[in-house]
Amino acid sequence: MNKGIIFCGVGGDGIITASNICALALMRASFDVKKSEVHGMSQRGGSVNAFLVFGKKVYSFLPAKGSLNYMFASEKLEALRNVDYLNPDSKLLVNDRIVPIVGANIDEVQIEENLKSYSLDLKLVNFNDVAKQHNMQKAVNTIMLGYFSKIIEIDKKYFIRAISDNLSPKLIDINIEAFEIGFNLQ
Amino acid sequence: MRKIISGNEAIAIGAYRANASFASGYPGTPSSEILEYTKTFEDIKVQWASNEKSAFEQALGSSIAGRRSFVTMKHVGLNVAADSLMSSSYTGVNAGFVVVVADDPGMHSSQNEQDTRLFAKFAQVPILEPSDAKEAMGFMQYAFSLSEEYDTPVILRSTTRVSHTQELVYFDMHKLGGTEDKLLAKNISKYVLVPKNALLRHKKLLERNTKLQKLTNETPLNRIEQGSLNVGIITSGVSYLYAKELLPEANFLKIGLSWPFPIDLAKEFTKNLEKVIVIEELEPYIEEQLKIAGINNVEGKKFFPQDGEFNLDIVEEGLVKASVLEKRHKKYFEVPKNLPERPPVLCPGCPHRPIFDILHSLKVYVTGDIGCYTLGAAPPLSSIHTTVCMGASISMGYGIAKASQNHKIVSVIGDSTFLHTGIQPLIDAYVNNVAYTVIILDNSITAMTGGQPDAVSGFNIKNEPAPKVDLENLVRSIGIKRVFKVDQYNYKKTKEIIEQEINTKELSVIIATRPCVLAPIKIKETPYFVIADKCIDCKRCLRIGCPAIGYKESKAYIIEDLCTGCALCAEVCPTLAIVKGESNE
Numbered sequence A: 001m002n003k004g005i006i007f008c009g010v011g012g013d014g015i016i017t018a019s020n021i022c023a024l025a026l027m028r029a030s031f032d033v034k035k036s037e038v039h040g041m042s043q044r045g046g047s048v049n050a051f052l053v054f055g056k057k058v059y060s061f062l063p064a065k066g067s068l069n070y071m072f073a074s075e076k077l078e079a080l081r082n083v084d085y086l087n088p089d090s091k092l093l094v095n096d097r098i099v100p101i102v103g104a105n106i107d108e109v110q111i112e113e114n115l116k117s118y119s120l121d122l123k124l125v126n127f128n129d130v131a132k133q134h135n136m137q138k139a140v141n142t143i144m145l146g147y148f149s150k151i152i153e154i155d156k157k158y159f160i161r162a163i164s165d166n167l168s169p170k171l172i173d174i175n176i177e178a179f180e181i182g183f184n185l186q
Numbered sequence B: 001m002r003k004i005i006s007g008n009e010a011i012a013i014g015a016y017r018a019n020a021s022f023a024s025g026y027p028g029t030p031s032s033e034i035l036e037y038t039k040t041f042e043d044i045k046v047q048w049a050s051n052e053k054s055a056f057e058q059a060l061g062s063s064i065a066g067r068r069s070f071v072t073m074k075h076v077g078l079n080v081a082a083d084s085l086m087s088s089s090y091t092g093v094n095a096g097f098v099v100v101v102a103d104d105p106g107m108h109s110s111q112n113e114q115d116t117r118l119f120a121k122f123a124q125v126p127i128l129e130p131s132d133a134k135e136a137m138g139f140m141q142y143a144f145s146l147s148e149e150y151d152t153p154v155i156l157r158s159t160t161r162v163s164h165t166q167e168l169v170y171f172d173m174h175k176l177g178g179t180e181d182k183l184l185a186k187n188i189s190k191y192v193l194v195p196k197n198a199l200l201r202h203k204k205l206l207e208r209n210t211k212l213q214k215l216t217n218e219t220p221l222n223r224i225e226q227g228s229l230n231v232g233i234i235t236s237g238v239s240y241l242y243a244k245e246l247l248p249e250a251n252f253l254k255i256g257l258s259w260p261f262p263i264d265l266a267k268e269f270t271k272n273l274e275k276v277i278v279i280e281e282l283e284p285y286i287e288e289q290l291k292i293a294g295i296n297n298v299e300g301k302k303f304f305p306q307d308g309e310f311n312l313d314i315v316e317e318g319l320v321k322a323s324v325l326e327k328r329h330k331k332y333f334e335v336p337k338n339l340p341e342r343p344p345v346l347c348p349g350c351p352h353r354p355i356f357d358i359l360h361s362l363k364v365y366v367t368g369d370i371g372c373y374t375l376g377a378a379p380p381l382s383s384i385h386t387t388v389c390m391g392a393s394i395s396m397g398y399g400i401a402k403a404s405q406n407h408k409i410v411s412v413i414g415d416s417t418f419l420h421t422g423i424q425p426l427i428d429a430y431v432n433n434v435a436y437t438v439i440i441l442d443n444s445i446t447a448m449t450g451g452q453p454d455a456v457s458g459f460n461i462k463n464e465p466a467p468k469v470d471l472e473n474l475v476r477s478i479g480i481k482r483v484f485k486v487d488q489y490n491y492k493k494t495k496e497i498i499e500q501e502i503n504t505k506e507l508s509v510i511i512a513t514r515p516c517v518l519a520p521i522k523i524k525e526t527p528y529f530v531i532a533d534k535c536i537d538c539k540r541c542l543r544i545g546c547p548a549i550g551y552k553e554s555k556a557y558i559i560e561d562l563c564t565g566c567a568l569c570a571e572v573c574p575t576l577a578i579v580k581g582e583s584n585e
Helices: A015-028 A076-081 A108-117 A127-133 A137-151 A156-166 A169-184 B007-017 B033-038 B052-064 B082-091 B116-123 B133-150 B195-218 B237-246 B263-270 B285-292 B312-321 B352-362 B372-377 B392-403 B415-431 B471-478 B491-502 B568-572
Strands: A003-010 A032-037 A047-055 A068-073 A086-095 A121-125 B002-006 B022-025 B045-048 B069-074 B097-103 B154-159 B165-170 B223-225 B231-236 B251-255 B257-259 B275-279 B365-367 B409-414 B437-441 B482-486 B508-512 B528-530 B549-552 B555-558 B578-580
Touching: A003 A015, A003 A076, A015 A032, A015 A047, A015 A068, A015 A137, A015 A156, A015 B002, A015 B165, A047 A076, A068 A076, A068 A137, A076 A086, A076 A108, A086 A137, A108 A121, A121 A137, A127 A137, A127 A169, A137 A156, A137 A169, A156 A169, B002 B007, B007 B033, B007 B097, B007 B133, B007 B154, B022 B033, B022 B052, B033 B045, B045 B052, B052 B069, B052 B082, B052 B097, B082 B116, B082 B195, B097 B116, B097 B133, B116 B154, B116 B257, B116 B285, B133 B154, B133 B165, B133 B195, B154 B237, B195 B263, B223 B263, B231 B237, B231 B263, B231 B285, B237 B251, B237 B275, B237 B312, B251 B263, B263 B285, B275 B285, B275 B312, B352 B372, B352 B409, B352 B437, B352 B491, B352 B568, B365 B392, B372 B409, B392 B409, B392 B415, B392 B437, B409 B415, B415 B437, B415 B471, B437 B491, B471 B482, B471 B508, B482 B491, B491 B508, B491 B568, B568 B578
Parallel strands: A003 A068, A068 A086, A086 A121, B022 B045, B022 B069, B069 B097, B097 B154, B231 B251, B231 B275, B365 B409, B409 B437, B437 B508, B482 B508
Antiparallel strands: A003 A047, A032 A047, A032 B165, B002 B165, B223 B251, B528 B555, B528 B578, B549 B555
16 A cells, blocks of 8 residues: 655745655665655745655555645644645644744634644644754754654664765765754654 | 656656757746756756747757757747747758657646647647656657657657656666767758748658658557456546556556547547546647547546646546546545635845835836746735736837836846847837836846756856856847946835836836845845834835745744845835844844
8 A cells, every 4th residue: 555745834945855855765665656746936935745655556646635644744834734635544743833924914823723623643843943952953854854754664774875865965964963863852 | 777756857868868969948847957957968968048949949950960959948938939840840850859848737837838739739740748757768768769760850748747756767877879970961952941842841741740640550659558447548648647546447548649649549449448538637639639530439628627737636536527436435634714825925035026115116017027026916015017928028018108108117027038038029119219117137047947047147057157148238239228237235226216217208228136045056144133122013024025024913023044134124114123133032
């Protein structure tokens, strides 16, 4: 049975890179992988999502609603916007923060209540705070991936290799360190 | 090799393996990354052109010189290169020549969703439609041989989902043997399309069609897959994947070479089937071909939309409507209604923002163009009134200025778009004495598509130093007298000049010179912050539409991580409540 992940967030906050590393890790773990994303206009601070489907043999790039097992969301409102891809068995990792929208009022309390109302397996952690504590503000998503690897139950060695293969040499060490911080987070 | 690659990367690899040695194009989502990948192959001469027509003809020239060549563009780019396409169908080619066109169903980043298959039919050139990255690589490689064998340009049609989707592909980087470069073709009757020659070429083209008609019924690119149900599905591109996932037991006619359409094969396929369904994104191209040929037990658009992008849910709904699939009772959650939308916006520090803030305050009529700055139409800036296609700002501004002489008209256009198709209308405006103001937003890069260099950047696609066009000299050489350069970060001076020029009864050009904050270098200066005590809740800073400015408890605040230090908010704040430095709260 194939499994699917939705990565969602705000354009420019590194969601696509996070999904790339995850796809590489899954490939290392011997899965067939298909990933779909959209470039262009949506990168300019708009809502962004990427779908990753993995398993023995995958046909369709775009998953059906209600079919995804996991969510990796870098922002709460964007997590809520994409809940229709999830089902009662889905597991979510959401960065506990709100990115404001120009000219709109966001009711953070309401959004969080809504998100919790689905009684999903939801982990809400402020990874920006975690990053700040370790002075790693530029590796927020990698810290999050470290934590996420436990949720999707994929051995961390595959992620470490994906980071080593995919990032430029000067960024590898810091990202591996960031990944470990997330992995060891309780 | 085992690698996760996108459709765009696969197209580049396919070209490399086919011994392509020349590539040109104009950036456009979702096609832009094809040349970005191609540039990593040293044996291929690769460049960005000023527009698609220029790129197309460069590649055609290179083909006539005996080198396998290709050109890349988005769907609307083919409109610009349509003249070249229609006539190169008559000349044919020397070495293989492939036109890669990426359609954008669903308009993720486009102004329309035209279907390139209709162009292939119109120009009578073969079109290949891969479904995924693996096919894109193989089809691209094959396209060059097809082009040579049938003496025709070949279109490879991708779509957003093929171009931007990544999958695991097993492949090697071996080049094909037996495809040596040819000599420069000197053949006046073939390549000089005066009527006498063109009449003969048209006959040749019709002979070619007959041969292609035979090929399309026999090629493995168009294949029948037997299934156990008494249902047939005819489909192409990504739609094939959705259908295969939903109804794998059906019989499939998968179309890979869609013009000329394999009518005989389709007749064979549909003969003993009770029900045949056509699943195709956008236009009912396949469906019409079938119905024209008298195949009547088929339906397509009766069940599937003719607009937007398909996905599994839409294809499932269509198959349910066609009564070949039972509705699955999936449980999924409803997204709460009225969630605030998060549309794309100009980046923090974007040099276009001050211009639109000024134009908004001056209440002028603004004709816009294609690029990041199209976002100037969105609230709260709301200061672009038309955007139609590449280069249309200056020409439509011309028309409006001539027709309604009492209105103040401003045209805004980026550097790359100006060089693409903005120069000619500016010449028209000059020689016809049309009085309005053209603002060239010169950020020295093609920003919207990811920061590709253009003719004013000073470097080329391979990041090597390159000669650059001086926009001011170019504009002055037309003869235009009122030419000004402004730095948008100097808000007051910029506003003064724009105000002065819109009140001048003469054609003027203002070149706004601040570079893009993202490319080629990411700019991040010391951020600003709001002194809360000085903030009077006037919301003036919110009206510049900067994503780095938030609002809480009747006060504006600045998100330090996002602020690039452009100071526009500080410039417009009436109480000087916004200052440089880090907030010490």
